[in-house]
Amino acid sequence: MLDAVQMGTLPQARHGLPLVIRPRSERSAAWIAQWLQSRAQWVAAQLAEHGAILLRGFAVADAAAFESIARAIAPELKNDYLGTSPRNALTSHVFSASELPPYYPIPQHCEMSFTAHPPDRLFFCALAPNTSPGGETPLVDFARVAADLDPAVRARFEARGVRNIRNYQAPAAPGSRRRDLWQLKPWDDMFGTTDRAVVEAKCRANGFEWQWGEGGALRLLGTQPAIVAHPTTGTPVWFNHTQVFHLSAAADELRRVGQRPGQLRSAVLARIVALVTAVKSRTTDPEALPMHCTYGDGTPIPDADMNAVRDAIWANLVAYRWQRGDVVAIDNRRVAHGRLPYRGERMIAVAWA
Numbered sequence: 001m002l003d004a005v006q007m008g009t010l011p012q013a014r015h016g017l018p019l020v021i022r023p024r025s026e027r028s029a030a031w032i033a034q035w036l037q038s039r040a041q042w043v044a045a046q047l048a049e050h051g052a053i054l055l056r057g058f059a060v061a062d063a064a065a066f067e068s069i070a071r072a073i074a075p076e077l078k079n080d081y082l083g084t085s086p087r088n089a090l091t092s093h094v095f096s097a098s099e100l101p102p103y104y105p106i107p108q109h110c111e112m113s114f115t116a117h118p119p120d121r122l123f124f125c126a127l128a129p130n131t132s133p134g135g136e137t138p139l140v141d142f143a144r145v146a147a148d149l150d151p152a153v154r155a156r157f158e159a160r161g162v163r164n165i166r167n168y169q170a171p172a173a174p175g176s177r178r179r180d181l182w183q184l185k186p187w188d189d190m191f192g193t194t195d196r197a198v199v200e201a202k203c204r205a206n207g208f209e210w211q212w213g214e215g216g217a218l219r220l221l222g223t224q225p226a227i228v229a230h231p232t233t234g235t236p237v238w239f240n241h242t243q244v245f246h247l248s249a250a251a252d253e254l255r256r257v258g259q260r261p262g263q264l265r266s267a268v269l270a271r272i273v274a275l276v277t278a279v280k281s282r283t284t285d286p287e288a289l290p291m292h293c294t295y296g297d298g299t300p301i302p303d304a305d306m307n308a309v310r311d312a313i314w315a316n317l318v319a320y321r322w323q324r325g326d327v328v329a330i331d332n333r334r335v336a337h338g339r340l341p342y343r344g345e346r347m348i349a350v351a352w353a
Protein backbone atom coordinates (compact mmCIF):
# COMPACT_ATOMS: atom_id res chain seq x y z
CA MET A 1 0.00 0.00 0.00
CA LEU A 2 2.96 2.34 0.52
CA ASP A 3 3.38 2.06 -3.28
CA ALA A 4 0.13 3.96 -3.75
CA VAL A 5 1.83 7.12 -2.54
CA GLN A 6 5.11 8.88 -3.09
CA MET A 7 7.18 10.18 -0.18
CA GLY A 8 9.64 13.02 -0.33
CA THR A 9 10.57 16.45 0.95
CA LEU A 10 10.38 19.94 -0.54
CA PRO A 11 13.51 21.61 -1.97
CA GLN A 12 13.34 24.17 0.85
CA ALA A 13 12.87 21.53 3.60
CA ARG A 14 15.15 21.70 6.64
CA HIS A 15 16.19 18.45 8.29
CA GLY A 16 13.28 16.64 6.65
CA LEU A 17 10.59 19.14 7.72
CA PRO A 18 7.98 18.50 6.37
CA LEU A 19 7.57 14.96 4.99
CA VAL A 20 5.50 15.20 1.79
CA ILE A 21 3.07 12.42 0.82
CA ARG A 22 1.52 12.51 -2.65
CA PRO A 23 -0.75 10.03 -4.44
CA ARG A 24 0.61 8.21 -7.50
CA SER A 25 -2.84 8.38 -9.09
CA GLU A 26 -5.98 10.40 -8.38
CA ARG A 27 -7.11 9.80 -4.80
CA SER A 28 -9.97 11.18 -2.76
CA ALA A 29 -9.97 12.64 0.75
CA ALA A 30 -11.78 9.50 1.96
CA TRP A 31 -9.01 7.35 0.48
CA ILE A 32 -6.15 9.18 2.20
CA ALA A 33 -8.13 9.32 5.47
CA GLN A 34 -8.52 5.53 5.39
CA TRP A 35 -4.86 5.11 4.38
CA LEU A 36 -3.66 7.22 7.34
CA GLN A 37 -6.04 5.59 9.81
CA SER A 38 -4.86 2.10 8.94
CA ARG A 39 -1.22 2.93 9.74
CA ALA A 40 -1.59 5.14 12.81
CA GLN A 41 1.68 4.02 14.41
CA TRP A 42 3.64 4.66 11.25
CA VAL A 43 2.07 8.13 10.91
CA ALA A 44 2.95 8.94 14.54
CA ALA A 45 6.54 7.81 13.92
CA GLN A 46 6.78 10.03 10.81
CA LEU A 47 5.43 13.01 12.75
CA ALA A 48 7.98 12.35 15.49
CA GLU A 49 10.79 12.14 12.94
CA HIS A 50 9.85 14.97 10.55
CA GLY A 51 7.76 17.23 12.80
CA ALA A 52 5.07 17.68 10.12
CA ILE A 53 3.49 15.82 7.20
CA LEU A 54 2.24 17.62 4.09
CA LEU A 55 -0.45 15.71 2.19
CA ARG A 56 -0.40 17.15 -1.32
CA GLY A 57 -2.37 16.25 -4.43
CA PHE A 58 -5.37 14.59 -2.77
CA ALA A 59 -8.89 15.77 -3.62
CA VAL A 60 -9.80 17.71 -0.47
CA ALA A 61 -12.68 19.94 -1.51
CA ASP A 62 -14.29 21.16 1.70
CA ALA A 63 -14.05 21.52 5.46
CA ALA A 64 -15.80 18.18 6.07
CA ALA A 65 -13.23 16.34 3.91
CA PHE A 66 -10.43 18.11 5.78
CA GLU A 67 -11.98 17.16 9.11
CA SER A 68 -12.13 13.49 8.10
CA ILE A 69 -8.39 13.53 7.29
CA ALA A 70 -7.52 15.29 10.56
CA ARG A 71 -9.63 12.76 12.48
CA ALA A 72 -7.83 9.90 10.73
CA ILE A 73 -4.66 11.08 12.50
CA ALA A 74 -6.23 12.48 15.68
CA PRO A 75 -9.77 11.15 16.26
CA GLU A 76 -10.45 13.44 19.23
CA LEU A 77 -10.39 16.90 17.65
CA LYS A 78 -10.97 19.81 20.01
CA ASN A 79 -12.82 23.06 19.50
CA ASP A 80 -11.91 25.16 22.52
CA TYR A 81 -9.70 28.00 21.32
CA LEU A 82 -7.99 30.27 23.82
CA GLY A 83 -5.68 31.98 21.34
CA THR A 84 -5.67 35.49 19.96
CA SER A 85 -6.69 35.11 16.29
CA PRO A 86 -10.25 35.95 15.26
CA ARG A 87 -11.70 32.76 13.70
CA ASN A 88 -14.95 31.59 12.10
CA ALA A 89 -16.39 28.07 12.46
CA LEU A 90 -16.67 26.03 9.22
CA THR A 91 -17.78 22.80 10.95
CA SER A 92 -18.06 21.98 14.67
CA HIS A 93 -14.29 21.29 14.72
CA VAL A 94 -12.88 23.15 11.69
CA PHE A 95 -12.29 26.91 11.71
CA SER A 96 -10.89 29.59 9.43
CA ALA A 97 -7.22 29.84 10.42
CA SER A 98 -7.26 33.58 11.03
CA GLU A 99 -9.51 36.48 10.13
CA LEU A 100 -6.66 38.96 10.66
CA PRO A 101 -6.17 41.20 7.59
CA PRO A 102 -3.88 39.77 4.86
CA TYR A 103 -1.13 42.37 5.31
CA TYR A 104 -0.68 41.39 8.96
CA PRO A 105 2.11 38.84 9.52
CA ILE A 106 1.57 36.21 12.20
CA PRO A 107 4.87 35.37 13.95
CA GLN A 108 5.80 31.72 14.41
CA HIS A 109 4.27 30.03 17.43
CA CYS A 110 3.22 26.64 18.75
CA GLU A 111 -0.56 26.81 19.08
CA MET A 112 -1.76 27.88 22.54
CA SER A 113 1.69 27.35 24.09
CA PHE A 114 0.63 29.60 26.99
CA THR A 115 -2.20 27.27 28.10
CA ALA A 116 -2.04 24.32 30.48
CA HIS A 117 -3.14 21.88 27.76
CA PRO A 118 -1.82 22.95 24.37
CA PRO A 119 -2.80 20.83 21.35
CA ASP A 120 -0.54 17.88 20.49
CA ARG A 121 -1.59 17.96 16.85
CA LEU A 122 -2.45 20.85 14.59
CA PHE A 123 -3.83 20.67 11.04
CA PHE A 124 -4.16 23.23 8.28
CA CYS A 125 -5.89 22.83 4.93
CA ALA A 126 -5.71 25.08 1.88
CA LEU A 127 -9.37 24.99 0.81
CA ALA A 128 -8.79 28.06 -1.40
CA PRO A 129 -5.19 29.34 -1.43
CA ASN A 130 -4.44 32.94 -2.39
CA THR A 131 -3.18 33.30 -5.95
CA SER A 132 -0.99 36.32 -5.15
CA PRO A 133 2.57 35.88 -3.86
CA GLY A 134 2.95 35.35 -0.10
CA GLY A 135 0.50 33.80 2.32
CA GLU A 136 2.74 30.89 3.20
CA THR A 137 2.23 29.14 6.54
CA PRO A 138 5.91 28.68 7.39
CA LEU A 139 6.96 25.85 9.68
CA VAL A 140 9.81 26.07 12.19
CA ASP A 141 11.25 23.31 14.36
CA PHE A 142 11.25 24.96 17.79
CA ALA A 143 13.55 22.24 19.17
CA ARG A 144 16.18 23.66 16.78
CA VAL A 145 15.32 27.18 17.91
CA ALA A 146 16.04 26.17 21.53
CA ALA A 147 19.31 24.56 20.43
CA ASP A 148 20.37 27.46 18.17
CA LEU A 149 19.44 30.29 20.53
CA ASP A 150 22.29 32.49 21.73
CA PRO A 151 23.45 30.68 24.92
CA ALA A 152 23.37 33.79 27.14
CA VAL A 153 19.83 34.65 26.03
CA ARG A 154 18.72 31.04 26.45
CA ALA A 155 20.19 30.99 29.97
CA ARG A 156 18.18 34.10 30.91
CA PHE A 157 14.94 32.64 29.59
CA GLU A 158 15.60 29.28 31.26
CA ALA A 159 16.42 30.86 34.61
CA ARG A 160 13.50 33.30 34.69
CA GLY A 161 10.74 31.84 32.51
CA VAL A 162 8.19 34.18 30.97
CA ARG A 163 5.10 36.03 32.11
CA ASN A 164 2.23 36.72 29.69
CA ILE A 165 -0.27 39.56 29.96
CA ARG A 166 -3.33 39.79 27.70
CA ASN A 167 -5.94 42.51 27.92
CA TYR A 168 -9.33 41.68 26.43
CA GLN A 169 -12.03 44.19 25.68
CA ALA A 170 -15.51 43.97 27.19
CA PRO A 171 -18.20 42.27 25.09
CA ALA A 172 -19.33 44.69 22.40
CA ALA A 173 -22.94 45.77 21.95
CA PRO A 174 -24.63 43.89 19.06
CA GLY A 175 -23.86 45.48 15.70
CA SER A 176 -21.13 47.72 17.10
CA ARG A 177 -18.22 45.30 16.78
CA ARG A 178 -15.23 46.81 15.07
CA ARG A 179 -11.83 45.28 14.80
CA ASP A 180 -8.95 47.45 15.98
CA LEU A 181 -5.68 45.71 15.11
CA TRP A 182 -4.08 47.02 18.27
CA GLN A 183 -6.81 45.41 20.35
CA LEU A 184 -7.59 41.77 21.03
CA LYS A 185 -11.04 40.44 20.27
CA PRO A 186 -13.56 40.82 23.14
CA TRP A 187 -13.28 38.09 25.79
CA ASP A 188 -16.72 36.63 25.08
CA ASP A 189 -15.46 35.87 21.54
CA MET A 190 -12.55 33.91 22.92
CA PHE A 191 -14.37 32.04 25.68
CA GLY A 192 -17.59 31.57 23.75
CA THR A 193 -19.66 32.86 26.66
CA THR A 194 -20.58 36.06 28.49
CA ASP A 195 -20.88 34.13 31.77
CA ARG A 196 -18.05 35.28 34.02
CA ALA A 197 -18.21 32.13 36.15
CA VAL A 198 -17.59 29.97 33.06
CA VAL A 199 -14.70 32.26 32.04
CA GLU A 200 -13.16 31.99 35.50
CA ALA A 201 -13.46 28.19 35.47
CA LYS A 202 -11.66 28.06 32.11
CA CYS A 203 -8.96 30.39 33.42
CA ARG A 204 -8.47 28.17 36.45
CA ALA A 205 -8.19 25.07 34.22
CA ASN A 206 -5.54 26.79 32.10
CA GLY A 207 -3.47 28.32 34.85
CA PHE A 208 -4.42 31.90 33.97
CA GLU A 209 -4.86 34.51 36.68
CA TRP A 210 -7.68 36.89 35.79
CA GLN A 211 -8.60 40.44 36.71
CA TRP A 212 -11.90 42.05 35.78
CA GLY A 213 -11.32 45.68 34.85
CA GLU A 214 -13.21 48.85 34.21
CA GLY A 215 -16.21 48.56 31.90
CA GLY A 216 -16.05 44.77 31.84
CA ALA A 217 -12.55 44.38 30.41
CA LEU A 218 -10.58 41.25 31.30
CA ARG A 219 -6.85 40.89 31.98
CA LEU A 220 -5.26 37.45 31.85
CA LEU A 221 -1.88 36.76 33.42
CA GLY A 222 0.21 33.64 33.45
CA THR A 223 3.77 32.50 33.99
CA GLN A 224 5.42 29.55 32.30
CA PRO A 225 8.84 28.13 31.47
CA ALA A 226 10.30 29.43 28.19
CA ILE A 227 11.68 26.05 27.14
CA VAL A 228 9.70 22.85 27.72
CA ALA A 229 10.67 19.18 27.29
CA HIS A 230 8.77 17.52 24.43
CA PRO A 231 6.15 15.24 26.04
CA THR A 232 7.33 12.08 24.27
CA THR A 233 10.97 12.64 23.28
CA GLY A 234 12.06 14.91 26.14
CA THR A 235 13.88 17.20 23.69
CA PRO A 236 13.98 20.84 24.89
CA VAL A 237 11.62 22.96 22.78
CA TRP A 238 11.20 26.75 22.65
CA PHE A 239 7.58 26.73 23.81
CA ASN A 240 6.17 30.15 24.60
CA HIS A 241 4.57 33.11 22.85
CA THR A 242 7.05 35.92 23.61
CA GLN A 243 7.85 36.34 19.91
CA VAL A 244 4.11 37.06 19.41
CA PHE A 245 3.31 39.00 22.59
CA HIS A 246 6.39 41.25 22.89
CA LEU A 247 5.85 44.89 21.88
CA SER A 248 8.71 44.59 19.36
CA ALA A 249 6.99 41.68 17.53
CA ALA A 250 4.97 43.41 14.80
CA ALA A 251 7.64 45.86 13.60
CA ASP A 252 10.50 43.37 13.62
CA GLU A 253 8.42 40.62 12.03
CA LEU A 254 7.39 43.02 9.23
CA ARG A 255 11.02 44.09 8.78
CA ARG A 256 12.11 40.48 8.34
CA VAL A 257 9.19 39.66 6.04
CA GLY A 258 10.01 42.80 4.04
CA GLN A 259 13.40 41.34 3.15
CA ARG A 260 11.71 38.50 1.24
CA PRO A 261 11.07 38.80 -2.51
CA GLY A 262 7.69 40.36 -3.35
CA GLN A 263 7.14 41.70 0.21
CA LEU A 264 8.03 45.37 -0.32
CA ARG A 265 4.73 46.45 1.27
CA SER A 266 5.84 44.78 4.52
CA ALA A 267 9.14 46.69 4.45
CA VAL A 268 7.20 49.98 4.22
CA LEU A 269 4.72 48.92 6.92
CA ALA A 270 7.63 47.90 9.15
CA ARG A 271 8.82 51.51 9.33
CA ILE A 272 5.36 52.84 10.14
CA VAL A 273 4.73 50.17 12.79
CA ALA A 274 8.18 50.80 14.30
CA LEU A 275 7.23 54.47 14.76
CA VAL A 276 3.83 53.61 16.28
CA THR A 277 5.53 51.08 18.57
CA ALA A 278 8.07 53.66 19.72
CA VAL A 279 5.24 56.05 20.63
CA LYS A 280 3.26 53.30 22.39
CA SER A 281 6.29 52.22 24.40
CA ARG A 282 6.58 55.76 25.79
CA THR A 283 2.93 56.58 26.29
CA THR A 284 1.27 53.30 27.37
CA ASP A 285 1.60 51.34 30.60
CA PRO A 286 3.00 48.06 29.22
CA GLU A 287 0.67 46.04 31.48
CA ALA A 288 -2.27 47.69 29.68
CA LEU A 289 -1.13 46.71 26.17
CA PRO A 290 -3.40 44.16 24.45
CA MET A 291 -0.52 41.66 24.53
CA HIS A 292 2.58 41.96 26.65
CA CYS A 293 5.22 39.72 28.14
CA THR A 294 8.10 40.00 30.57
CA TYR A 295 10.52 37.58 32.07
CA GLY A 296 8.83 35.42 34.68
CA ASP A 297 10.18 37.63 37.48
CA GLY A 298 8.49 40.69 35.94
CA THR A 299 11.66 42.24 34.51
CA PRO A 300 11.43 43.55 30.93
CA ILE A 301 12.63 41.35 28.07
CA PRO A 302 15.01 43.61 26.12
CA ASP A 303 14.42 44.00 22.36
CA ALA A 304 17.91 42.54 21.84
CA ASP A 305 16.89 39.27 23.53
CA MET A 306 13.77 39.05 21.37
CA ASN A 307 15.88 39.74 18.29
CA ALA A 308 18.11 36.80 19.22
CA VAL A 309 14.99 34.62 19.50
CA ARG A 310 13.72 35.79 16.11
CA ASP A 311 17.19 35.23 14.56
CA ALA A 312 17.01 31.58 15.66
CA ILE A 313 13.43 31.28 14.40
CA TRP A 314 14.08 32.83 10.98
CA ALA A 315 17.23 30.75 10.50
CA ASN A 316 15.01 27.66 10.72
CA LEU A 317 12.04 28.91 8.66
CA VAL A 318 10.57 26.57 6.03
CA ALA A 319 8.14 28.46 3.77
CA TYR A 320 6.33 26.95 0.80
CA ARG A 321 3.39 28.10 -1.33
CA TRP A 322 0.02 26.54 -0.63
CA GLN A 323 -1.60 24.38 -3.30
CA ARG A 324 -5.36 23.80 -3.33
CA GLY A 325 -6.27 20.81 -1.15
CA ASP A 326 -2.95 20.72 0.74
CA VAL A 327 -3.30 19.37 4.27
CA VAL A 328 -0.48 19.70 6.77
CA ALA A 329 -0.39 17.73 10.02
CA ILE A 330 1.94 19.23 12.63
CA ASP A 331 3.46 18.04 15.92
CA ASN A 332 2.41 21.18 17.78
CA ARG A 333 4.64 20.34 20.77
CA ARG A 334 7.69 20.94 18.63
CA VAL A 335 6.90 22.57 15.27
CA ALA A 336 5.64 26.15 15.07
CA HIS A 337 3.58 27.81 12.34
CA GLY A 338 2.94 31.39 11.32
CA ARG A 339 1.63 33.34 8.34
CA LEU A 340 3.32 35.54 5.80
CA PRO A 341 1.35 38.49 4.38
CA TYR A 342 -0.54 38.10 1.09
CA ARG A 343 -3.15 39.89 -1.03
CA GLY A 344 -6.67 38.97 -2.07
CA GLU A 345 -9.10 36.32 -0.92
CA ARG A 346 -8.39 32.86 0.38
CA MET A 347 -9.54 30.20 2.82
CA ILE A 348 -7.08 28.29 4.96
CA ALA A 349 -8.78 26.07 7.56
CA VAL A 350 -7.45 24.84 10.90
CA ALA A 351 -8.23 21.97 13.28
CA TRP A 352 -6.43 20.69 16.36
CA ALA A 353 -6.33 17.87 18.88
Ligand SMILES: [Fe+2]
Nearest residue numbers: 109110111337
Ligand atom coordinates in the same frame (compact mmCIF):
# COMPACT_ATOMS: atom_id res chain seq x y z
FE1 LIG B 1 -1.75 29.63 15.30
